[in-house]
Amino acid sequence: MSTHRVLLLTTAHSYRNEPFQRAAGRLDIEVILGIDAVQPPVRVQPGRLALDFNRVGAAASAIVEFAHTHSLDAILAADDSGVVLAAEAAGRLGLVHNSPQAAQAARDKYVMRSLMAAAGVPCPWFRTFSTADDLESVAASVPYPCVVKPLNLNASRGVMRADGRCELVAAIQRLARILDAAGVDDDTGSAHRAHPFLVEAFIPGIEVALEGILDDGELTVLALFDKPDPLDGPFFEETIYVTPSRLPDDVQAAIAASAGQAARAIGLRTGPIHAELRVNENGPWLLEVAGRSIGGLCGQTLRFEMDMSLEELILRQACGLPWRGVRRNAQATGVMMIPIPEAGILREVEGLDAAAAVPGVENVEITAARHHTLLPLPEGDSYLGFIFARGETPAAVERALRAAHKQLRFHIVPEFIIMQGPAAS
Ligand SMILES: Nc1ncnc2c1ncn2[C@@H]1O[C@H](COP(=O)(O)OP(=O)(O)OP(=O)(O)O)[C@@H](O)[C@H]1O
Numbered sequence: 062m063s064t065h066r067v068l069l070l071t072t073a074h075s076y077r078n079e080p081f082q083r084a085a086g087r088l089d090i091e092v093i094l095g096i097d098a099v100q101p102p103v104r105v106q107p108g109r110l111a112l113d114f115n116r117v118g119a120a121a122s123a124i125v126e127f128a129h130t131h132s133l134d135a136i137l138a139a140d141d142s143g144v145v146l147a148a149e150a151a152g153r154l155g156l157v158h159n160s161p162q163a164a165q166a167a168r169d170k171y172v173m174r175s176l177m178a179a180a181g182v183p184c185p186w187f188r189t190f191s192t193a194d195d196l197e198s199v200a201a202s203v204p205y206p207c208v209v210k211p212l213n214l215n216a217s218r219g220v221m222r223a224d225g226r227c228e229l230v231a232a233i234q235r236l237a238r239i240l241d242a243a244g245v246d247d248d249t250g251s252a253h254r255a256h257p258f259l260v261e262a263f264i265p266g267i268e269v270a271l272e273g274i275l276d277d278g279e280l281t282v283l284a285l286f287d288k289p290d291p292l293d294g295p296f297f298e299e300t301i302y303v304t305p306s307r308l309p310d311d312v313q314a315a316i317a318a319s320a321g322q323a324a325r326a327i328g329l330r331t332g333p334i335h336a337e338l339r340v341n342e343n344g345p346w347l348l349e350v351a352g353r354s355i356g357g358l359c360g361q362t363l364r365f366e367m368d369m370s371l372e373e374l375i376l377r378q379a380c381g382l383p384w385r386g387v388r389r390n391a392q393a394t395g396v397m398m399i400p401i402p403e404a405g406i407l408r409e410v411e412g413l414d415a416a417a418a419v420p421g422v423e424n425v426e427i428t429a430a431r432h433h434t435l436l437p438l439p440e441g442d443s444y445l446g447f448i449f450a451r452g453e454t455p456a457a458v459e460r461a462l463r464a465a466h467k468q469l470r471f472h473i474v475p476e477f478i479i480m481q482g483p484a485a486s
Pocket residue numbers: 170185208210214215216217218220261262263264265268292297337339348349
């Protein structure tokens with residue numbers, strides 16, 4: 062009989078389920094998977110609940126009912142899709158939680174920007190528009206270079222840089238097609254409709270990602286990742302993350318302070334956060350703060366004392382078990398999210414053994430399915446896979462990741478319909 066029970070809001074095939082379940086096993090915590098399902102089936106597997114995350118009220122009621130017979134210590138969200146429901150249901154059950162408004166704000170880039178700017182967090186110029194607006198007027202009213210982005214997609218999907226008016230108009234038209242295809246905000250069923258989006262001033266500089274845990278509003282930094290590949294656009298493909306950061310200590314402290322300030326501005330007070338910032342001669346600038354931990358398989362890079370994982374620390378904090386002061390392992394670690402080089406069907410990947418044999422490389426995992434369509438940015442939102450490395454220094458880890466990537470050959474064949482390019486309709 063486990064001493065604690067946690068509901069993890071997730072998706073059926075999330076990469077995060079297994080790491081959370083493994084960590085829970087070490088802690089004698091029972092993890093119930095709350096699986097997002099548009100039409101929750103009547104019968105689900107034991108240890109699982111089917112919930113429609115978009116119908117927050119009904120799903121929260123189902124969780125409360127479940128908790129009558131299975132008391133819960135905490136409700137966690139594995140990714141952005143579950144954060145609002147986690148906050149709502151935890152609130153109803155009297156568990157420690159973020160307010161649903163804060164969880165919602167962290168998912169909406171416009172609300173998030175507004176709250177951060179109002180609190181004096183360093184942010185770029187920003188304004189929201191609609192794809193139904195007169196695009197020439199939009200283009201005449203923003204600074205350049207700028208970045209156009211959707212309000213609530215992930216993985217840099219739909220995020221584009223524009224250096225001038227024509228580029229911006231083309232980028233907005235392209236974003237409108239991406240949002241039509243994604244079916245977001247779509248309750249009308251019509252193929253083309255008005256979508257809100259954001260334009261921000263482009264912030265030059267280097268980029269970092271901060272992984273942390275909030276406890277009663279206080280931020281503990283678990284890791285700061287450098288992103289050594291330049292992210293200057295026109296699309297913003299994430300590739301390499303390496304920790305510890307090579308930035309000077311005072312810059313790292315300023316980054317942590319800004320991330321904490323941003324989380325407070327949004328209203329986040331508890332649980333994991335994943336913040337992204339840019340840094341230039343004017344200091345750190347907030348890109349965003351999400352009320353969840355790092356996505357995909359990237360959490361695997363982090364190992365703490367006594368072989369604790371990121372998921373174990375998150376579970377410990379959620380259940381009131383000791384977690385403070387746990388130190389990250391001294392070795393440098395990193396991950397490369399393998400970019401999709403072109404659109405088409407992935408036939409085969411060669412060089413996996415050679416890549417895995419590169420000194421320092423721990424694992425090479427191809428997550429894209431063979432014989433399925435690959436969609437690069439800005440339309441796509443996935444990677445070919447992940448390379449993990451470990452070493453004495455961040456520079457050695459970065460070298461190992463690049464060397465392993467060079468060994469890989471991707472055979473991608475064209476598809477009949479390529480959903481890409483400004484000329485498509
Ligand atoms: N104002 C900006 N100035 C410069 N670069 C930007 C700006 N906004 C976004 N970017 C770039 O685009 C990337 C994706 O933007 P953003 O984080 O807002 O979107 P996202 O889709 O939510 O990404 P993620 O899945 O990482 O959360 C950023 O990591 C950054 O490289």
